[in-house]
Amino acid sequence: MKRLLVLAAAATALFANAQTYPGSKPISIVVPFAAGGPTDRVARDLAEAMRKALPGSNFVVENVNGAGGTIGATKVAKASPDGHTLLLFHIGMASTPALYRKLQYKPLEDFEYLGLVNEVPMTLIGKPQLPANTYRDFENYIRANSGKLNIAHAGLGSASHLCGLMWQSAINAKEAMTTIPFGGTGPAMNALVGGQVDLMCDQTTNTTGQIEAGRVKAFAVTTAKPLSKHKLLKDYPSLQEMGLKGFDLTIWHGLYAPKGTPPAILTQLNTALKAALKDADFIKKQDGLGAVVVTDNRVEPAAHKAFVAGQIAKLKPVIEAAGKFAD
Ligand code: ASP
Numbered sequence: 001m002k003r004l005l006v007l008a009a010a011a012t013a014l015f016a017n018a019q020t021y022p023g024s025k026p027i028s029i030v031v032p033f034a035a036g037g038p039t040d041r042v043a044r045d046l047a048e049a050m051r052k053a054l055p056g057s058n059f060v061v062e063n064v065n066g067a068g069g070t071i072g073a074t075k076v077a078k079a080s081p082d083g084h085t086l087l088l089f090h091i092g093m094a095s096t097p098a099l100y101r102k103l104q105y106k107p108l109e110d111f112e113y114l115g116l117v118n119e120v121p122m123t124l125i126g127k128p129q130l131p132a133n134t135y136r137d138f139e140n141y142i143r144a145n146s147g148k149l150n151i152a153h154a155g156l157g158s159a160s161h162l163c164g165l166m167w168q169s170a171i172n173a174k175e176a177m178t179t180i181p182f183g184g185t186g187p188a189m190n191a192l193v194g195g196q197v198d199l200m201c202d203q204t205t206n207t208t209g210q211i212e213a214g215r216v217k218a219f220a221v222t223t224a225k226p227l228s229k230h231k232l233l234k235d236y237p238s239l240q241e242m243g244l245k246g247f248d249l250t251i252w253h254g255l256y257a258p259k260g261t262p263p264a265i266l267t268q269l270n271t272a273l274k275a276a277l278k279d280a281d282f283i284k285k286q287d288g289l290g291a292v293v294v295t296d297n298r299v300e301p302a303a304h305k306a307f308v309a310g311q312i313a314k315l316k317p318v319i320e321a322a323g324k325f326a327d
Contacts (some may be wrong), residue, residue: 021083021265026058029255030087032072033154034065034184038120038206042253043088045285046117049276054268065183068155070096070103077105081260083269087111090120090253094311096157098319108309111256112266115273115299116307120251120291122163122222123207123236126199127192128215135219135242139171142199146176152188152197155181159251160188163201163222166318170244192216203251204290208232224248230290254304266301274299 027050031043040063047059064072069092079085093107105111124135132138142149151168153160161179168174177199182188185202192200193215201222211218212232220239224247227233239247255273257266274296276282283293297303 021268022054022057024058025084026060027054027083028060028062028085030072030076030085031061031063032065032069032087032089032092033063033158034182034186035063036186037154037184037189038186038203039069039088039090039253040184040186041205041289042118042120042286042291045282046088046255046276049279049282050272052279053275054272057272063184066155068092068096068099068157068161070100070105070155070157073107074104076256076258077110079258081112081258081262083257083261083265085258086114086269087256088117088253089256091159091162091251091311091315092157093254093256094308095162095315095319097312098316099157107312108305110259112259112261113301113305113308114255114257114266114269115301116294116304117253117255117273117277117299118286118291118293120203120205120253120289121227121233122159122201122203122249122251123211123218123233124163124167124199124201124220124222124239125192125207125211125216125218127195127197128217129195130198130217132219133217135237135239138219139242142171142173142176146173149177149198150180151177152180152182152185152191152200154183154185154188158185160185160200160202162315162319163249166247166249167201167222167239167244169321170239170247189216204230204233205286208289222247222249227290233290252307254308270299270301 029043029047031040033039043061051059064075076087132141151164180197191197210216218236221236224240226238277293286293
């Protein structure tokens with residue numbers, strides 16, 4: 001009898017949660033990088049689209065940056081599983097397990113997967129004062145200035161770090177540059193525009209505006225083929241075209257909740273996410289920034305989790321070959 005009562009109380013609580021969610025408390029989307037960068041940009045646009053999709057909700061974006069996104073991700077892994085704290089993370093969800101010896105969370109065990117959001121190419125860019133204007137000139141310049149240049153990134157395991165590692169290894173220039181970590185590529189971009197660092201590889205969601213305004217120089221895109229449909233980025237070659245065999249890097253973003261978030265709330269959030277990803281405004285903004293919003297089948301939690309598991313397995317040998325780890 002007592003057991004029955006406990007079960008009934010638990011069921012009522014679950015039902016009440018789903019009925020009253022989201023309530024008046026805001027839903028915080030934690031961005032594990034600095035404000036003003038590409039993940040932040042996606043999160044702010046997504047927050048607006050999700051607000052429209054989830055009646056009565058109020059979304060806020062919280063920047064918790066540092067250590068390649070792992071500080072923010074840890075915060076969400078340990079947050080109360082009540083649907084009021086979510087994480088927007090990118091490929092770092094899959095790269096950091098190979099880089100951090102003492103990671104405070106397990107990507108496949110400590111989160112509920114809500115779904116994939118988008119895919120974003122990257123661009124290799126340099127400060128405006130660089131003498132090179134084409135990718136070929138740029139690579140020659142890097143070799144001629146070995147040991148003298150700085151490459152910015154958003155911390156170990158970040159997309160910019162990963163891209164820089166892969167690119168340096170592909171052109172055999174691992175020792176040619178000093179890496180400078182920032183809390184996100186928002187502040188790194190300011191340093192690049194200001195000429196304090198020499199180059200960076202970053203998502204198009206952060207670079208298109210700066211390239212268009214002539215504040216940075218772009219040399220190549222990281223997708224296997226050039227972005228022939230994008231009005232601005234179509235003018236740049238892919239690294240593969242420039243002779244970097246097999247180079248193909250696309251960044252993705254996913255949305256996650258702490259493990260143990262009630263299933264009814266997860267369903268509400270997943271439904272809202274799917275609706276948000278069909279929001280015409282959101283799609284238009286992402287499109288302009290070179291990002292592609294994914295469709296329903298890739299927003300399924302199980303499909304996204306399987307995708308991340310595959311990415312973890314794929315990135316591990318790439319990162320281990322680069323041989324740089326952190327505690
Ligand atoms: N683009 C960054 C990265 O390199 C992160 C960010 O600032 O959004 O991972």
